[in-house]
Amino acid sequence: MKPTIEQTILVHQRVGKALSMLEARMADLGITEFLDELHDVRDDYDRMADSLSQGQRDPSGGKLYASLLKRTYRLYNNVRLSSIIRKYPVLTYCRKAAEKTVGAGDVASVKASLEGFVQDLAMQTLFSGDSQEAAIAGIYAKHQRYMDALFGHILVSWQWTSKMRMEYAELLASPTVDQNDGMLIVSGVTLSLMQVFDVNKWMLLHDVYVYNPSQQLRQRALVGMVLTVPDMRSEKLFGEVEDAITGMMENADRRKELLETQIQLCYSASARTDSNEIQRDILPTLSKESRLDITKNGIVEKDDATIDDILNSEERDQSIKEIEDKMSRIMDMQKKGSDVYFGGFSKMKRFGFFSQISNWFMPFTVNHPDISGASMLGKYPGIKGMLMNGPFCDSDKYSFFLSLSAVVEKLPPNILEMLASNDGPVTAMPEMSNVDRGSAMYVRRMYLQDLYRFFELYPNRIFANPFEAKAGGAFRGFFFANIFFRGMKGDETAQLSRFLFKRKRPDLVAYMLGECRDAAALSLDEQKLLAHSYLRLGDIEKARVIFSSILEKGGEDAAAIKGMADSLFLLRRYAEAAKQYARLTVMDGRNISHQLHLGLALVNGGDVKEGMATLYKLYYEHDSDLNVMRAMAWGYLADCKPKEADSLYEKLLALAGEDRILPTDLLNSGYVKWIVGNVKEAKERMGRYLAAFPAGEAPSLETEMANDRDILSRNGIEDYVVAIMLDGLDGQK
Template identity: 35%
Template sequence: MNVEEILSKAIGCLMDKRLSNAIDVLEQLYSQRPSLIGHGEFDSIKSDYQLMVDYMGKGFPDSHRESLYKTLLQRLYRVTADLEISWRCKNVSAYANSFRVADHLNTSHDFVRTVLESFVSDVALLSLQPEETREEKSKELYERHHSFINRLFNALWTSCQWTDNDSSFYTDLLLSPTVVSADQQVVVSAISLSAMNQFDINKFKTLVKVYQAASDQHVKQRALVGWVLSIFEGMDIFPEQDAIIHELCSSQAVAKELLTLQIQFFYSSDAEKDNDKIQRDIMPDIMRNSNLTIGRLGIMEKEEDALESILHQDADEKRMEQLEEKVRKMMDMQKQGSDIYFGGFRQMKQFPFFYDMVNWFTPFYLDHPALRPVIQKLGDTKFLETLMNRSNFCESDRYSLAFALEQIINQLPSNIKEAIGSDAMLGPLAESDDTEDAISIRRTYLQDLYRFFRLYPTANNFINPFEDSGKGDFVGDTFFFTYKSFIGTGLDEVKLRLAMHLYKHQQMTELADLLTTFQSDDPRYAILMGYTNISLGKAEYAYPFFDKALKIEPDNQWALKGKARAALESEDYHTAEEVYALLLALEPNNKNYTMNRCVALLKLGRTSEVREELFRLDYQYPNDMNVKRILAWAMLTDKSLDKAAQLYESLLSTSPANEDYLNAGYCQWAKGDMKRAVELFREWMRKSGNDTEQLLDEFRNDTDTLKKYGISETDCYLMLSLVG
């Protein structure tokens, strides 16, 4: 085994509480490389364990045996984790780069506190500097401080296991009013990144304590995201983790905040799907109705078409209405939580600024050394101030926009240059008056995290919480509501609300996973269980759940619809007809209920009962192809071939479904037009991607209908040969 495999196996043994096995595995490593970190502690653990074994072998009772064994497991885990970090700093690109940037920074507690607190006083003293030297002094101060923060960030996220003293120090530092918020936010992100990639109980405790006590929402929300993503399933050798989680979730406020965080995680993970939707459905219309064009000389306004203005005097007004409608759609997506900017800004992360990992986590501030050239190019800070104070972009997107503007400022039309910095510059999509509320702060931070894990050059070296990259001994996952650590906690009280959200967005796989982690007497829980079984292809198992809900609420249409749908999919047409009849009693004019009841009756061979109803529906909804589809099948089963053929021709000439070719083929076969029937069956196979075996299955499913026209099993085999 190589070093990575040895360490991974040792971690696995420890998580299984097999201390002896873990010692044997690590012995291989230390025997080959005795100078490795933690060798002395390893020998001490091995010696203590042997004493335990000898003591038990002599038959002595020991009331402390359990706690001592747990302590040895924890001590050996820390040794193994430190070995793993040490190995990564030499062999994994992201760690090696950060280890080099940290450059053996002095991370003693006194030194770190002194530097961070001195910066605050140094900034205050700048106002006392003579005006002619103040700018240069400010430049030097911020460059020196950014260099320190960069090194500290890289030192922290690649740090080994923390002690209790480390945890206490950083907890106090992150809650201190004498350290600027931006520095605290960067430190929280560094601790989070470290704990996410290598479990560390003391870093986890630090993040929890900061979340509980921080008054600064920016620090608090980063700490919340950090401790949630730092949870490791199966880490039973550190029972404090689950104890802390249980205590946290006993607070209704925390449970509610975790619920909104979980929903935000889902929206963040859908960033690329949302971008595809915007590019496909929204942006083409926005560009088409915009009066700007991009040419060789930059962005220019389109010249007005005089003839267009004469012939279509309301054209401008219509274009504006269409533009506003598309912008409103994007605003609605944004209000729901969608990351509507990812697609645009993902192309703007190639600036050298983003080569430094710390910059992905640094709050946007005007004195960042990298923004000095931007300010010089723009001439003032008005636009950047608007970007910082009024926009709802995430931090890294703000930097991207600033650098992009620096590059194109000379190519912009004069009227746009004049508008830069005004309140209206960012437009309705980007402007926000609520940038400081907890939900907005957390949303933009998650967007920063998502961009980092998707776009940073060496991001594949990390455990990616948004997508399991297979790195490390643990699995990253943002669906924390399903974690074993949260089962049986106060979080169970809000899981039904999350379940309803997942159902609304048809995330049925996630819903199925969630429902197994809790139970509820609420009828909605039973109904969701029913629909989940249907989505998993187990419609026959859905009945008891819908019946349970209907015992409590007999007229619950959601439950009745689910039961009827389950009956149709289970081919239990008697039950389907009965339930749709109940639904129609509650809502007599519901078209879908009527259509589905007709389908059930047709499957039961009761065609005469649906003819009149279907003709009425076809008259009321002449453009509804589904009504025509059911009516055509009714005519086919009722041996009204001419009417059926007419309806199928209508369906095939408009927007045919795959099944229309199959059923039209039956119709032509029954009429004796073999050539046309063969063509239609072949078209069905081509459209659906099926072969003659699937076609034979369809023939068998529709045996009763085919028999009405004297089509036998032998005829079916011969037809397959004709089609084949």
């Protein structure tokens, strides 16, 4: 497979070949605006090549070639952007609108326009009356058109120079520029980087994060930085990026913010999953109970109790408790960082307002000319309280306002009474007043929700979604696995791994620690988390190797011994597993699980007598424990006592009921029925075993029987009998 132009530049670092490929690409696409730049780079490259062919070697030749490589990459990115703009009409529109409104877009003229807006507003404070309101509305409308165009200009702008980077950094730090404008500019830069990487735009985000005094701007810049880091390290091309990230990783406070940001990105990436959980498990319970009323004093229960409620007070109390539990679950999810509002607000993005890309990232303001909100908020201050104090991202605030403005006059009187109150909605939703809205965590969370809604719901899918899973399973915004972050100095990677493991994402732990980091550099905690992740993922041999290494270094580590024992058991190395489980029983003799696994390992390993002695003792002490019953029944089977096994499996299935029966209970009890001669019931159990798995995910019965061949053979089931049984089961399908 031939390398792409980008690979030729970044991987092979072949300037001459890349220029030839670029020239051909530009001719194919009819792109002429960068021909002069192409010829300049080609001329400089040819001079260097001619000098070398004549035996002349410049002492600074390495630096000159690195410069040519950067210029070639810059040219490639401009050509690529040009082709993208031509491909998508919305980007073509952005360029045309920007040329009409912003012009060349030099930073000095941009700064003058932004400062002029602030000055014009200040001048209007000298006046009063209707003329002042009309003038202010006109100023906001004109400025919004300019900001839409500026956002589009940045979105489709060619590669920046270092001078532009410094000028924009100065502009964003200026106290005479409105913060909302700065926030929109940062988002425009981020979106531009997601289309085509530009080292100077990326470094602008770094400069804003490190040096800008505004928390709002800093956190937007941080999110933009981590979502647009290149996925390939090259000193010749991305040396500034590498130095910047290395500097961040050496600072404990910034490492902490990087960790927090990655965790928040993980929560954001699971917004649809969380929304589905709320829709499936929580909302049905809340909708069952329609006896809650909203008043200006909060959410209260309606006073319409029936005689059934009075006579069945315990049932009613249980129903109320269930509602409280579900509400607590939602609040707990929100406190941890889950995006609990996505499901509801995702259906409210069809307004024409959201056809403009910049509006998805515009900080909420009642002065936005496309919502005309001042009059409604003056009449219903409760709405303003919800918008200003509610834990909603800016995109959802616009959705809420637009939706409510269409129906507000049709709402019931009690709702209107609440909205006319200054504190009614806040009282009804007490979590609104318990949030530090100025904290870095909160600012980032709200911005990430804005980003998530844009990438998930904007109809023109022209941007790579950072919340979407890549081919390997990790989502694009999983930047801790990026090559630039592999030198993380502190314990942050281990902390993230613990978080992911608790969130039941061992795949991400394995990807980050197993594939994206040097095994020799892993801490002991990271090795444990990686080994347990492999165990969860079914990559047993990899887990065993790491557990073995940990035990060689760490001695009596109970968790590692347990992991080692489980790995050996799953690999069917039962005698070795039994030795490890025996160590665990010495360390903790009261642990039923250790004793149970020891007994099973001994039985499966051929030491049936000693294994059954362990299992008999357990069963005597815990005769109603389902896991002990399972082990004991399997032990009877290994000891060639199928009648005793059959009796115990029947007891187990009756005691477990449908809710607690495991698929293996059905398979193993099917074996027993088969061995005692009840073939019809054996087939029924095995059919139920296969049906217990989702469609297409059932294990192969042939493989299962091959794995259990020793036990079956010991109980008189010969190979030809197995073959006939499998054929019979196939005939039932």
